[in-house]
Each structure stands twice: as C-alpha cells, then as structure tokens.
Amino acid sequence: MNGEFIDISEARIPILDWGFLRSDATYDVVHVWKGQFFRLDEHIDRFFESTKRLRMPCSIERDELKKILAGCVKHSGLKDAYVEMIQTRGVSKNFQRDPRKANPRFMAFAVPFGWILNPNNFEKGLDVIVSRIRRIPPGSIDSRIKNYHWLDLVSGMYEAYDSNSDSVILVDEKNNISEGPGFNIFCVDESGLNTPNKGVLEGVTRQTVLDLAEEIKLPVNLRSVSINMLNDSKEVFATSTAGGIMPITKINNKLVGDGTPGPVTRQIHKSYWELHINSKWTQSVIELI
C-alpha cells in the first residue's frame, strides 16, 4: 500500500475512498501454489481490462505489477497463497461527488490460499442450493469487470446456510443458472461439458477448464443452462481460483448422480493440478522479485 510492504493487519483504506463508499473498484485474484504463480498474465490482462472499462486505467506497468505481487508473497512467507490486486477510484478532494476528481488507489495483498471446498472434503463434494436470487445482470454491470458487488451472492449464502448447505448458485434474468460466490459452474451430460455463456465472470479457472477440455477433445457448450438441465446432469462442478475444480454432489438436497465426484470431474481436477508444475502455465515468485 502506498508503495510499501506492510503487515496486513495494518493495511487500511480511508473510509472516504469511493472504493468503499460506492464500491467503485475492481480487483483480481491470482493464486500461488508451491511458490509458483498460476496463469499470472491472464489475471493481469483481466485486471488491466477491468480498470480500463471503469475509466481508470491502471498506471502500473505489467513487470512492475508482477514485482509488487511477488513482493507481497515473499513478505508473507507463504508457499501457497491467494494474491489480490485492487484498484479503487480513490478519494475526491473537498468531498466532491465527481469520480473524475478522485485519484485512483492501487493496493495488493497476499493471504493464505483459501478453499471454497477443503481438499480433504473432495470426495464428499459441495452441497449447494439454487436460489431464486438473480445475479446482478450484465445490463446493470458489465460482468467482465471483476467487482465487489456481492450482496446478491451474500444473501444467497445465508439462504444456503439456512438449508444447511455449503453454498449457493444464483440464477440469471431468465431463471437460468449463473454463478456462485466466487465460482463458475460446469455440468456434464452426454453432449459433454456445459457452462453458462452470459452474465458470468469469465473466470481464469473456467478458461483453464475450457483449455483442458480442448486438449482432451471433450466437447464444451457455452450456452444457457436451465435449472432442469443442471438437475439432470450426471456431474456438476464449480471452478474458482479459490480451490480449483470442486465437485458439486448435492443440489437442493438431491444427489447429483450417485453423490460422488464423477469421472469427468476427477479427470479435469487431476489435469488442473498437473498444470501447476508446467512452466507454460506458471511463473516462479522468486524469479519475479
């Protein structure tokens, strides 16, 4: 923050920052596994793109940004980390309401790698509900901009907890499946993989699954996914930087297939983690400093 590495317990932003008072901010999260960033350039691409779409293009060059992120990881001492870069609109002078008068603020931090599904629970999988809450539509906010507008997702999480479930999938304006809190959804049927093509964050882990599917010649349909289609799927899994490939084994209290991770999910999961030791997809933290 402000050009210095500090302990995260001391990292604070002014309450007048529009990034707080209007959630006028964008971010991205890349993970580090065994000292290696995974698909760092794709995360940086998306971050730069998001800042441009918000009319506050990031002024930090790519190589400098990589150094900052690597510095956060180094100072944290973590081998497996969740590394977040953030840009907010900043503070306007004299309490002006005009966002053009504000100075954008950049910050980044590294925290321990977080799992939406703890790997010890891989066989058990995630138990989710489908909520009637509609994910904020792209006609309101461009879903390509990674953003902190999460109240719909948080309300959905409380609904899930009320049903003793782990998490939630929201629907879109047409009542088709959209995404969950921090994850994209894939389902498997005889045609191959299916995943929503609109109104969802274009996740880097989602893209990795698309890339892996192409490699193993598994057909992928980017399409509307109805609730019925989800319910009839043989396998369902979630994808996220926060945990990778995570089987969903129960939806609305009904088992998916036989209630255990299916063969496609297992294969994608295995291939995903194999990419983490492939230098085409990774960059060493130490070498970036």
Next chain:
Amino acid sequence: MNGEFIDISEARIPILDWGFLRSDATYDVVHVWKGQFFRLDEHIDRFFESTKRLRMPCSIERDELKKILAGCVKHSGLKDAYVEMIQTRGVSKNFQRDPRKANPRFMAFAVPFGWILNPNNFEKGLDVIVSRIRRIPPGSIDSRIKNYHWLDLVSGMYEAYDSNSDSVILVDEKNNISEGPGFNIFCVDESGLNTPNKGVLEGVTRQTVLDLAEEIKLPVNLRSVSINMLNDSKEVFATSTAGGIMPITKINNKLVGDGTPGPVTRQIHKSYWELHINSKWTQSVIELI
C-alpha cells in the same frame, strides 16, 4: 470509529473488511441544517431495517446512535452537514469466507453538506441524460437496503459527462425510469406528481415530497414512469438528502418545459426548506449530545 471521535483524515477501515471486499455493508445519510437534524428518526428506522435485512442487526440503541451522530457533527464544527452511519460485515478471523464468522463494524462521520445541484444554480437546474444502463434490479438486491453497489450509477455518470451533462437517470428492467446517483425522480403532468414505485431507494426526501403533496392536496401517482412520459412532462425534479429538491431542466439535450424550474417544483422546494425550521421534523444537534 471503534468508539472514538477522530479526524476523518485518519478514519480508515481494514482492507480485509467484507464491507470493502464484498461491499457487504449498508449505510444511511441524514443531513443537518443550521444545527438541526432533519427527519433523523426516519433515517435511523431505515438504517436499522437495512442492517436486519442483511442479517447483521445493528447492536447500537437508537438514543446511543443519535448521540454518536450528534457527536460527529459537534466535533466537525459544522452547522450544515452530511452525516453518514455505516455498518459493514467486518473481518472474518483466519480469512474464512463465511460472513457469519465476521464481527460487524459500525462507524459514522460528518462532512460538509453536499449538493448534487449547487443552490446558486437552482434557476439553471440540472442537465441530465437517460442512460440505457439498468439500475441493479430488486430481484438481485433488495432496493430497500441502502447499499454501496454503485458501479451502474458511476458508469452512467461517465456517460453523462461524455455528453457534457451534469448527471444521469438509469432505467429499470422494463426500460422505465428508475433513479439517478443518489436521487429519486419526480415528474409533473396534468394528473399531478409521478414517481417510480419499484426498484428504487425509498428516499427520505422522496417521502417528504409525498408528505408535502398530501398536505397541499396535490395528487401523487406511484407508478411506472416511461421515458416518453418523462420527456412529455411539464416539470421534472430530483430529490436527495444531498441537496433537497432540485429542478431538472434539460433531459437528453432537450429542455423540460421552457427550461426553467416550474411552479410545482418551486412550491415543493420552498415547502421543503420551510420544514427545516419546524420542530416536528427536526432535532437539535446540541440537545442530543
């Protein structure tokens, strides 16, 4: 903050607070005019209601909250102020993603009274555009919860600036008028006042206009307001705690009526400010401390 009055330049929140990283927060803003809070209890009612809907009911009692807000104003030395109370989800221990594990955080601040339309420019009025951006719909986020999900509004502000306009009105899912950045919309035709009834914040200033209209027996229609209806209106005005009653004299580069504030707008504006010296509607800052 944290039970102390501090200078606003020192008021900061931890970057790990979900109020920042998920915009998982609610707030309310009350104004002080010549040392008097205006409709303070209504703002507190809404704030309490918002915190309940977010499943983090405010633990501060009403009288204590009033003391805190009055204390902020007193310490600021301001006679006319914009006083904001905020509750965030807070920070979860050990970086857990579960919002139930977080400790809600309360804070409040007073800054100089802000105007969406400077009163010196009352005769000129606001020049706005109607954007195609859709305000985040109530099916995604309950619009009764005052929230910081403003990226749709901020994008609209940039569109307005691109057209050399002052501000923007967003539409709803059916392409009817919704609201602008921090203000509700009223328009006047032969039937009386019209204002959208769905998917908009139920503003306290909006409610004040409804109350004033009842007093002067001016009919009000809470209804869908189409863009055509807006364009054909004799008068249009915006309502906000940040400025009160503000004439809109130009929409999409076309004059509203003859391009000056109309008689209904003038009357409501006058009555609104007269309420500020009426003890039924106000509470003295000093007496609350």
